[in-house]
Amino acid sequence: MMANQVLLHFLVPLFCGALSQPIHYSIPEELAKGSLVGNLAKDLGFSIQELPARKLRVSAEDYFSVRAESGDLLVSGRIDREKICGRKSECALEFESVTENPMNIFHVTVAIQDINDNAPHFFGKSIELEICESALAGAKFPLDSARDADVGSNSLKMYTISPNPHFSLSTKESPDGSKYPELLLEKPLDREHQSSHHLILTAMDGGDPPLSSTTQIWIKVTDANDNAPVFSQDTYKVSLRENMPPGTLVLQVTATDQDESIHGEITYAFLNVPASTNLIFSINPNTGAITTNGTLDFEEKSRYTLGVEAKDGGVYTAHCNVQIEILDENDNAPEVTFMSFSNQIPEDSVLGTVIALIKVRDRDSGQNGLVTCRIQEDLPFKLQPTSKNYYKLVIDKALNREQAPEYNITITATDSGKPSLSSKTCVTVHITDINDNAPVFHQASYLL
Numbered sequence: 001m002m003a004n005q006v007l008l009h010f011l012v013p014l015f016c017g018a019l020s021q022p023i024h025y026s027i028p029e030e031l032a033k034g035s036l037v038g039n040l041a042k043d044l045g046f047s048i049q050e051l052p053a054r055k056l057r058v059s060a061e062d063y064f065s066v067r068a069e070s071g072d073l074l075v076s077g078r079i080d081r082e083k084i085c086g087r088k089s090e091c092a093l094e095f096e097s098v099t100e101n102p103m104n105i106f107h108v109t110v111a112i113q114d115i116n117d118n119a120p121h122f123f124g125k126s127i128e129l130e131i132c133e134s135a136l137a138g139a140k141f142p143l144d145s146a147r148d149a150d151v152g153s154n155s156l157k158m159y160t161i162s163p164n165p166h167f168s169l170s171t172k173e174s175p176d177g178s179k180y181p182e183l184l185l186e187k188p189l190d191r192e193h194q195s196s197h198h199l200i201l202t203a204m205d206g207g208d209p210p211l212s213s214t215t216q217i218w219i220k221v222t223d224a225n226d227n228a229p230v231f232s233q234d235t236y237k238v239s240l241r242e243n244m245p246p247g248t249l250v251l252q253v254t255a256t257d258q259d260e261s262i263h264g265e266i267t268y269a270f271l272n273v274p275a276s277t278n279l280i281f282s283i284n285p286n287t288g289a290i291t292t293n294g295t296l297d298f299e300e301k302s303r304y305t306l307g308v309e310a311k312d313g314g315v316y317t318a319h320c321n322v323q324i325e326i327l328d329e330n331d332n333a334p335e336v337t338f339m340s341f342s343n344q345i346p347e348d349s350v351l352g353t354v355i356a357l358i359k360v361r362d363r364d365s366g367q368n369g370l371v372t373c374r375i376q377e378d379l380p381f382k383l384q385p386t387s388k389n390y391y392k393l394v395i396d397k398a399l400n401r402e403q404a405p406e407y408n409i410t411i412t413a414t415d416s417g418k419p420s421l422s423s424k425t426c427v428t429v430h431i432t433d434i435n436d437n438a439p440v441f442h443q444a445s446y447l448l
Contacts, residue, residue, distance in 0.1 A: 022106075024111070028112075029082075030117060037073040056071060058073070063110075114154050117150070120203035124215065128220070131185070132222050133189045134188075136185070141182065142317075145272050157206040158204055161202070175235055175305065183217075191222065197219040197221070198219070228316035230256055232254045236320065237322075242329050246292050250324060263313045266310050266313075268285050269285060288310070298327065298365070304323070328366060342355045346399075347432065348434045348436065349395055358383075358411065372413070380407070405431050411426075
């Protein structure tokens with residue numbers, strides 16, 4: 001009993017709060033399992049001698065682990081920057097380090113640096129163009145772009161083509177920052193002299209050494225078509241709430257062509273759009289109406305950029321970009337996680353003793369992701385907020401096992417959305433006995 005009392009007095013300052021500033025590390029992606037990230041114990045100010053008692057551990061077990069005897073933070077699983085952060089310029093894994101004896105929590109951030117482990121790639125095996133022989137020198141033809149999953153200096157940088165006296169190539173940049181090739185007609189074509197041309201298009205990234213890929217360009221020279229389609233806007237922008245049902249109209253793009261008959265008939269199609277995006281949106285080839293093809297999820301992706309091509313009945317095309325911003329809905333209830341919990345509490349525990357560390361999380365953003373927690377009012381406990389989304393459950397009133405041997409505590413987490421969403425988690429705390437009552441006779445005296 002005395003040992004338990006000493007331990008509880010030691011636990012009173014358990015959660016004085018996590019470190020105000022997280023521990024920062026930086027590593028390249030794709031490190032081998034067991035690679036050293038840093039000495040977490042040293043950076044937290046722990047000595048080797050106290051490590052066994054502190055039981056240092058981390059919450060990101062899929063990616064990192066802590067070596068018990070040294071406190072080294074090690075890579076425990078594959079860290080693929082592109083899978084974790086996509087094309088974000090900055091990428092970091094944020095997680096918590098938890099200790100015991102006393103219990104405490106520390107925030108750790110590991111920045112993941114990109115390596116050039118992805119070559120550019122084209123979606124199609126070849127590009128087919130039809131160019132009228134009446135096209136004038138200086139005519140431009142946007143081509144299908146390549147995609148590179150790497151970012152920064154390792155991302156796609158430039159395009160080149162095989163030498164041809166009729167064509168040159170330049171690298172252009174879309175509004176979303178991606179690069180696409182544009183073919184330039186240097187001198188007029190003569191269908192009767194040469195009815196087709198073959199070029200090799202190369203996409204190259206900026207890595208050291210650089211990685212590249214190629215695709216074939218097949219150009220068919222056709223008879224005259226005087227006017228190309230023209231979109232009403234170069235860039236269309238629209239906002240759309242998440243969870244809209246399939247078939248919802250996003251917007252309608254419009255292109256016109258001054259030609260008549262078949263040369264003026266326009267069809268629309270997505271240009272260079274990933275297959276995953278095609279599962280989300282579809283376009284009517286005759287009207288240019290873009291509709292949802294699947295369910296939108298702000299938490300998975302909040303912005304889309306779609307390339308659209310308008311092609312007339314001849315050989316000319318026009319291109320525009322559609323930028324779609326996904327707006328957040330309050331469609332995720334808060335989640336409550338117990339980082340640490342003591343369900344056996346001596347009845348003589350002092351006020352302020354911490355019995356649980358609680359983390360709350362809501363996948364929504366803004367007000368929809370702002371969470372508050374509460375418990376019943378008629379309990380000898382209270383919740384105290386700590387750093388970020390953490391709460392301490394502490395003793396607020398004196399305990400008496402003889403009056404109440406256990407308590408059922410319901411923790412309700414509610415977000416600030418309209419309407420709000422909430423979740424409840426129930427735990428039971430058992431009050432353990434101490435020798436605080438002397439024996440009592442039923443009578444002061446007995447006569448025989």
